[in-house]
Amino acid sequence: MSKYGTLVMGPAGAGKSTFCTALIQHLQNSKRPCFYVNLDPAAEEFAFEPDLDIKDLISLEDVMEEMSLGPNGGLIYCFEFLMENLDFLTDPLEDVTEDYLIVFDMPGQIELYTHVPVLPNLVKVLMQGSLNIRMCAAYLLEATFVIDRPKFFSGTLSAMSAMMMLEMPHINILSKMDLVKGQVARRDLQRFVDVDADLIDDDPSRKPSDEEDSKNYRDPATKESLMSGSAFHKLNKAVAELIDGFSMVSFLKLDVQDEDSLGAILSYIDDATQYHEAQEPREPKEFDADMEEQ
Known part of the structure; x- marks a missing residue:
């Protein structure tokens, strides 16, 4: 039996936690269960309480204070500590059924996705072995980057680096599309979506x-x-x-206030993980029973 999950990544300020919140709300509205995992040891506030929180194992604030490390070094230490204590993550996930979408909310330091092997090693643990989670990475880049073209290509390069580093099904998302409405013509925006050099x-x-x-x-x-x-x-x-x-990078457009936009992103995640191919037809009463158990 396979499980299904999405790894929500991207630079700081890209809107990862906001996307996770909107995605969870969308799943609840669709009466589809999800399991929310926070893997950001510096996160403080959540719209939805995580089902599993790395801060219950280790927090960035404690590491920086006790180990005299900066934010980046402390974050890498946190993930190395997680890799040494994988039972904290894997044991709760063993009980998650195939009906759930497991949402992993990741930190914003791109070093994890482009420079060090700790995250690729974690992905292998999640996708292989007894967990066997079919994963899709969702890399968010803020849509306002299209106003500054060198910045946009810099962000696109980081997205491509993550794709090559992680070696897993991957979608790239231009988040906060509401912030660029009226600033970029639709015809010009398409050139950013398909990344025209x-x-x-x-x-x-x-x-x-x-x-x-x-x-x-x-x-x-x-x-x-x-x-x-x-x-x-x-x-x-x-x-x-x-x-x-x-020719690896193209983007999907996201407006978290638009249910159709969220639904489209979710459909791409489901296609990448082959979620629907493994599902059997179910009666509406079965969905209601699952939601009552949460």
Whole structure:
């Protein structure tokens, strides 16, 4: 018997916990059970109380105080400690049935997804062995990044790095779409959804042009010089072409206030985990009985 889960990831401020809250509410409205796992040892407030919380095992605040570590080092220590005490995570998940969607709310430090092997090792434990969870990673990137094209491609590169590092079914999501309504034309937005490398060359905010840049001297140590000009453009162009060469990243659009948007994201998660293929037809009374047991 398989279990089903989604790993909600992305940089800090991308809206991961908000998405988890909206997804859980959507599942409840659909009378579908879920199991909420918080794996962010620094999280403090929850709209829905987690069924399993890493802070009951270890918290980032305690690690930073007792081990004299910074936030990033402390977070990696927390996950290494979790890997040494996997029974804390795996034992409760053993009892979760195939009807549930297990939602893993992850921290925002992208080092976990791109630099160190601890998260890939954790994913292997969850997807293999007795748990046998069919997992789909959901990587969130804030939609406001499309306003700043170099920032957008930087975020897209981190999403691609996570895809290659984790080696699991993966969807990428532009979150907070409500914040860019009216700022980006629908036609232009589609180029971000499908990640068009030519967006770098077509950036209207790029100035001065390469020709002007070569004629006008500017102090290379200033922030304006570092974040603009021909050298900065060539770097961003190289990043965009690297992403385009792999052809791995495209985005889904998310507005957590829109039930249709949430339903569409959930359908992609279910397709990636093959949830519906393993389900048998059930009577409505059976769903009601499951919800009463929660």
